[in-house]
Amino acid sequence: MSAHTDTIDEFVASDYKYGFVTDIESESLEPGLNEDVVRFISAKKNEPEWLLEWRLKALRHFEKMECPTWPHVKYPPVDFQDISYYSAPMKKGDGPKSLDEVDPKLLETYEKLGVPLHERARLAGVAVDAVFDSESIGTTFKEDLAKAGVIFCSISEAVQEHPELVRKYLGTVVPYTDNFYATLNSAVFSDGSFVYIPKGTRCPMELSTYFRINAANTGQFERTLIVAEESSHVSYLEGCTAPMRDENQLHAAVVELVALDNAEIKYSTVQNWYPGDEEGRGGIYNFVTKRGICKTNAKISWTQVETGSAITWKYPSVILQGNDSVGEFYSVALTNNMQQADTGTKMVHIGKNTRSTIVSKGISAGKGQNSYRGLVQVGKKATNARNFSQCDSLLIGDKCGAHTFPYIEAKNPSASIEHEATTSKIGEDQIFYCNQRGLEPQDAVNMIVNGFCKEVFRELPMEFAVEAQKLLDVSLEGSVG
Amino acid sequence: MSQAAATDPATTDPATTPVEAFAAMEQNGAARMPLRKAGLARFSESGYPSLNDEDWRFTNLRPLTEFPFRPVAAPLGQAPGPEQLDGLTFDRLDADRLVFIDGHFNAGLSQIADQPSGVTVSNLARYEGELGSVSAGDDNPFVALNDAFFTDGSLIQIADGQRLAKPAHLLFVTTASEEGEAAHVRNWIDAGANSHGTIIESHLSLGQAATVTNVVTETRVGDGANVEHIKFQDQSARAFHLASLHSELGRNARYAFHSIALGSRLSRNNLRMRLAGPGIECVLNGLYMTRGQQLADHHMIVDHAAPHCDSHEYFNGILDDHSRGVFHGRILVQPDAQKTDAKQTNKNLLLSDDATANTKPQLEIYADDVKCTHGATIGEMDDDAIFYLRARGIDTCTARRMLMHGFAGEIVERIRHDAVREELDALVWDRLETEHQLG
Numbered sequence: 001m002s003a004h005t006d007t008i009d010e011f012v013a014s015d016y017k018y019g020f021v022t023d024i025e026s027e028s029l030e031p032g033l034n035e036d037v038v039r040f041i042s043a044k045k046n047e048p049e050w051l052l053e054w055r056l057k058a059l060r061h062f063e064k065m066e067c068p069t070w071p072h073v074k075y076p077p078v079d080f081q082d083i084s085y086y087s088a089p090m091k092k093g094d095g096p097k098s099l100d101e102v103d104p105k106l107l108e109t110y111e112k113l114g115v116p117l118h119e120r121a122r123l124a125g126v127a128v129d130a131v132f133d134s135e136s137i138g139t140t141f142k143e144d145l146a147k148a149g150v151i152f153c154s155i156s157e158a159v160q161e162h163p164e165l166v167r168k169y170l171g172t173v174v175p176y177t178d179n180f181y182a183t184l185n186s187a188v189f190s191d192g193s194f195v196y197i198p199k200g201t202r203c204p205m206e207l208s209t210y211f212r213i214n215a216a217n218t219g220q221f222e223r224t225l226i227v228a229e230e231s232s233h234v235s236y237l238e239g240c241t242a243p244m245r246d247e248n249q250l251h252a253a254v255v256e257l258v259a260l261d262n263a264e265i266k267y268s269t270v271q272n273w274y275p276g277d278e279e280g281r282g283g284i285y286n287f288v289t290k291r292g293i294c295k296t297n298a299k300i301s302w303t304q305v306e307t308g309s310a311i312t313w314k315y316p317s318v319i320l321q322g323n324d325s326v327g328e329f330y331s332v333a334l335t336n337n338m339q340q341a342d343t344g345t346k347m348v349h350i351g352k353n354t355r356s357t358i359v360s361k362g363i364s365a366g367k368g369q370n371s372y373r374g375l376v377q378v379g380k381k382a383t384n385a386r387n388f389s390q391c392d393s394l395l396i397g398d399k400c401g402a403h404t405f406p407y408i409e410a411k412n413p414s415a416s417i418e419h420e421a422t423t424s425k426i427g428e429d430q431i432f433y434c435n436q437r438g439l440e441p442q443d444a445v446n447m448i449v450n451g452f453c454k455e456v457f458r459e460l461p462m463e464f465a466v467e468a469q470k471l472l473d474v475s476l477e478g479s480v481g
Numbered sequence: 482m483s484q485a486a487a488t489d490p491a492t493t494d495p496a497t498t499p500v501e502a503f504a505a506m507e508q509n510g511a512a513r514m515p516l517r518k519a520g521l522a523r524f525s526e527s528g529y530p531s532l533n534d535e536d537w538r539f540t541n542l543r544p545l546t547e548f549p550f551r552p553v554a555a556p557l558g559q560a561p562g563p564e565q566l567d568g569l570t571f572d573r574l575d576a577d578r579l580v581f582i583d584g585h586f587n588a589g590l591s592q593i594a595d596q597p598s599g600v601t602v603s604n605l606a607r608y609e610g611e612l613g614s615v616s617a618g619d620d621n622p623f624v625a626l627n628d629a630f631f632t633d634g635s636l637i638q639i640a641d642g643q644r645l646a647k648p649a650h651l652l653f654v655t656t657a658s659e660e661g662e663a664a665h666v667r668n669w670i671d672a673g674a675n676s677h678g679t680i681i682e683s684h685l686s687l688g689q690a691a692t693v694t695n696v697v698t699e700t701r702v703g704d705g706a707n708v709e710h711i712k713f714q715d716q717s718a719r720a721f722h723l724a725s726l727h728s729e730l731g732r733n734a735r736y737a738f739h740s741i742a743l744g745s746r747l748s749r750n751n752l753r754m755r756l757a758g759p760g761i762e763c764v765l766n767g768l769y770m771t772r773g774q775q776l777a778d779h780h781m782i783v784d785h786a787a788p789h790c791d792s793h794e795y796f797n798g799i800l801d802d803h804s805r806g807v808f809h810g811r812i813l814v815q816p817d818a819q820k821t822d823a824k825q826t827n828k829n830l831l832l833s834d835d836a837t838a839n840t841k842p843q844l845e846i847y848a849d850d851v852k853c854t855h856g857a858t859i860g861e862m863d864d865d866a867i868f869y870l871r872a873r874g875i876d877t878c879t880a881r882r883m884l885m886h887g888f889a890g891e892i893v894e895r896i897r898h899d900a901v902r903e904e905l906d907a908l909v910w911d912r913l914e915t916e917h918q919l920g
Contacts, residue, residue, distance in 0.1 A: 421855050
């Protein structure tokens with residue numbers, strides 16, 4: 001056992017290669033949270049009166065709320081007055097009209113991160129909205145998308161250009177009173193993506209948003225809204241990174257998905273915020289509310305690969321309101337070093353013949369603590385609702401923890417709910433078996449972990465699946481058991 | 482007693498009446514006063530749990546807290562005669578019988594044979610031992626209330642290497658005809674190293690009034706001891722039953738606890754297992770069958786504090802009418818508890834459109850070399866299984882009965898004591914036939 005532990009210790013020393021800082025002039029608000037800050041953000045974005053009112057309502061509600069303590073994570077209390085709620089790269093003149101005018105330093109940053117913003121991105125065939133701190137710096141392929149009638153832009157832009165759509169759907173899935181961090185986000189959200197797929201349209205390419213935190217002492221509060229009209233289809237990807245810093249930074253996002261009749265939304269996330277160093281210094285606190293609503297025969301599928309963040313606290317959920325709607329959740333959450341994750345999903349079955357699938361794979365290494373927390377609720381009218389949940393945990397090393405906290409509630413006798421969970425470790429014998437066949441211990445671990453996660457990776461778009469697999473290898477580097 | 486004082490249930494504040502009733506407890510022995518006072522202080526602090534308490538979020542105590550709270554400090558009126566106990570469950574069982582009427586020991590109805598030296602089977606009114614030492618640290622308000630108000634209960638002590646000559650049957654009967662009488666009973670079971678024993682605990686009602694039974698059982702199972710504890714609860718449809726079992730298990734102990742919960746408007750079983758030494762085998766096994774407005778709740782924490790232990794939990798529920806079944810199971814594996822093998826299953830069969838099942842099977846694991854699984858299912862009877870049987874010439878009605886009996890039977894079957902198992906098997910069979918309209 002002891003030899004085995006030694007190798008594990010060696011293994012827990014990986015590099016975070018996105019930890020650089022872009023030296024760029026930026027405009028930041030002084031830390032603090034009050035009405036003026038909210039008014040400032042709203043004015044900065046030239047928002048209509050109703051939106052400012054909505055933000056202020058959220059702020060007032062937030063002031064009455066208390067920080068939740070139920071998640072299975074430990075962290076010192078966050079001082080919300082010590083965070084700057086707005087930071088944006090300084091604009092020269094009127095701001096860029098197209099990507100060519102964007103500050104080359106910014107483009108360079110995305111280049112370094114491997115995000116194709118420029119025209120060569122055409123080859124990649126993915127439309128990208130790049131969000132840098134509080135601002136969206138540019139969206140590619142707007143024209144091509146416009147031809148198909150798809151709206152893909154930053155949410156600030158959508159507020160200006162499509163206010164009726166934003167007003168109709170904003171806050172309908174996650175109301176501003178929803179929970180502590182969602183309320184905070186509603187008050188101070190800065191930017192994020194907006195997607196609108198018209199009736200009967202299949203979005204011609206994958207849409208993607210790349211979130212980057214750069215400035216220090218700021219929080220990022222983005223808000224994403226995706227509306228898929230009847231019989232439309234969209235696949236959306238989200239990626240995130242941040243520089244290495246010793247302080248913790250807060251990221252509290254809200255994502256709302258609306259899938260109208262027969263629509264399908266596929267939402268994939270590769271979350272790789274800076275996880276902090278091996279002693280748990282620094283890293284992002286990732287407190288996210290993600291929820292989608294399915295109307296008749298609609299489908300929402302969440303796929304997430306969570307490898308970053310000091311603390312992850314998120315439960316992408318689906319409200320299966322319409323009959324015959326489908327919700328899916330596929331997740332790989334990895335915690336290494338001092339990382340903590342409390343993540344899972346909520347499937348709320350309201351309509352008849354609704355189905356949901358949950359596949360959650362938790363991997364704990366180092367001193368990581370990984371919890372699955374999920375809710376499956378079948379209402380009285382949800383005849384023939386069907387759920388299958390599988391939560392598997394893999395432990396690498398003897399100082400980590402893996403926990404499962406499912407909540408299951410059924411009020412309809414025709415519901416069929418199954419929940420399974422297992423916990424296992426990478427056995428010495430498995431590694432030995434691989435060693436015997438000429439595989440290095442590290443490769444053996446990667447292979448076993450990838451096999452463990454295969455069911456989830458299969459759900460990711462192809463390029464993402466390859467990236468996710470590599471990411472997992474890097475995050476586990478040096479931690480072989 | 483404050484029986485006459487509480488006239489209007491709606492206006493009486495339940496949290497203050499216990500404090501008044503407390504004065505009467507001093508007569509039950511001064512040595513227990515520190516425990517009682519501490520319990521009362523804890524309860525005054527916490528009050529009754531509400532739905533906002535995570536541990537009680539599916540079990541609404543509202544109907545209970547609406548009653549004025551009246552601990553039964555002295556036996557109520559005329560005790561029932563032996564003929565009234567005839568025909569109750571396990572009345573023909575070859576066992577030592579301790580009978581408690583509304584929380585008070587009744588020597589006349591009890592039958593205790595001579596025990597070998599080192600074995601005590603009695604009531605614990607005069608026991609001065611370490612009551613409260615195993616249940617300490619539990620913040621359950623009902624344990625606090627029990628600490629403050631318990632009247633009597635059973636004392637079972639088995640010295641090292643000894644065995645109980647016969648199973649000990651602890652029979653708790655409520656007779657109250659007044660609403661809101663509360664019986665607080667306390668059991669202390671101490672099985673020494675390599676000892677052996679079967680304990681049967683049954684809770685029944687003779688009256689139909691809405692009574693409260695609040696039982697706390699503390700069990701110590703020594704190294705290598707082998708204890709089987711069967712609990713049968715079939716109180717009246719208006720009764721409230723709150724139970725808390727704390728067991729501390731030593732190295733290589735074998736411990737099985739079976740809960741058959743059929744009665745009560747609201748029943749709650751808190752099970753707290755502490756696996757303190759290596760090599761333990763712990764089985765928690767339960768069946769709940771509810772109908773009408775009943776609610777049956779099992780809430781357990783199995784704390785694996787030592788390596789090489791096995792724990793298995795099997796709970797099946799059959800829920801009819803407007804009833805609700807609640808299951809909370811947590812397996813906690815401490816950092817040192819390597820080689821743990823823990824398994825947890827909860828299956829629920831919903832027989833009506835209005836029945837509800839809530840289940841929370843949880844794993845909390847801090848050690849890496851463990852095998853832990855849990856599973857939960859909720860649903861109606863499996864159509865495929867019915868089809869399978871029909872394809873073999875069995876009619877739908879019989880097929881449903883077979884499946885239902887199988888579902889309940891797999892729990893009853895795990896009871897090791899033959900006579901108890903057979904009696905419960907027949908009783909459960911009969912209940913299914915008569916009350917759950919299997920046709």
